[in-house]
Amino acid sequence: MQSTSDIQLLPRLGVGIGYRHPFKADLFLNRSAVDFLEVTADHVLDGGPQAQNDLQLLTDHFTLIPHGLCLSLGSAEGLDENYLTRLAGLVQQVDPPWWSEHIAFTKAGGIDIGHLTPLPFTNEALDVFCENVSRARRVIDRPLILENITYHMKMPGAEMTEPEFLRAIVERTGCGLLLDVTNLYTNAVNHGYDLDAVLDALPLESVVQLHFVGGHWDGDVLIDSHSSTTPPEVWNVLQQVVERGNVKGVILERDEHIPPFAELREELDKAKNICEKAWS
Amino acid sequence: MSLAEQQAALARILTDKHIRASTKEATVHDHQDWSQVCSIDSEQIEHQAKALIRKRLGCARHLLPRTIATMGPQFVTWFTEYAETHPLAGPRRYEADAQRFGDLVRGRLNSIQTAAIKRDLIDIQLRHGRKRVVFGVFPIAFNTSPDDEPTKQVPRRFFIWVRQPFRSHYIVVRLPWWRLRKEEPQHTNASSQQSLSS
Structure with a gap:
């Protein structure tokens, strides 16, 4: 079983970006700005021959971290064994230092929801999640880190807070955390959490990787759309976590309204400055 | 209500606007088996359902670029209407989603838009699918x-x-x-x- 000491031994990768096809050429033109890449597993698994070719090219030039979306580790019905096998094949092909998935469910009752859906913060959900993580790790023999999600619904029947739920997962599975600081900020804004109190309650010593990006406002609701530059509040959270934790890698996760790469590079350089100060 | 039942009920509510409408009008007493899910704030459920459609819309944008260029803002309206009652299904679900949407709306488009959507759908088959x-x-x-x-x-x-x-x-x-x-x-x-x- 993975343990906290294993997490400390993971290599420090630096600052990178979530790979998206539109800026493939720019990655090679700005090679020095990108320390590593995160590839969305589902883009490769569903992407056909072109995606496989891209993956081979990227594997030859970058350290890659596979990032799963649809393993549905929170599903009470258990895991989709076919998907798990395909994901295991991808992880084996990429040979990464770790891989990541979400603390959520995406499938239930024969329906593929297609989006990360929150779990209730209950002991039953905790048991189900830890059992599924255990099953996944029996098949994929690489360190797994788990990402917090953003949610608009507060699930009823909570027996603990979100930071307590995350801490319990880390303690019971031995997995590290992929802390999405944008999600943390978005939930704090939408649900009125005290962000400093949340940060204090989180197991920051177990954070292996960070995600950051900007979203947009839909009325009075902040949407985690990965569609804009990172706001100052998120930079502030990122800096705090990097200074207080033992972060090994930071990823800019832009999906929509992808700007010229020069703008993305500015954000990468800013993240590098923060990390280098904290790591020196 | 077990976690599995709660998740199944939630999956149905989030992917079908008609079920959301009926649960919004009904009381918790009418849906005792869904009581836990029905006790979630309906506005929060709507926001979560919108996030799900936004995600599908993002994938469709990537897969149907010519269609969007010719349809303009109408694309978002029609795709949202379609997605509210058609959950994702099957392997390579986002490609299948774009394909189903294309097949559904093709009859309502003008000749330029039809030509665009046909080219997008062939591109999906060539680049993303494994079909002959x-x-x-x-x-x-x-x-x-x-x-x-x-x-x-x-x-x-x-x-x-x-x-x-x-x-x-x-x-x-x-x-x-x-x-x-x-x-x-x-x-x-x-x-x-x-x-x-x-």
């Missing part, structure tokens, strides 16, 4: 009956060339020849009635 795509159909045999006038001769056999995936590339292959079914002489009602009476 018919590359060409060539006649190789014609009617040979001496009674046939040259102008009435129609092709009877064809070679079909298809582009099909092979490992990480595509190859063009020829399928075994294919023959049209010979037309049977059709009996008219009058002649069949005659034979019955005789």
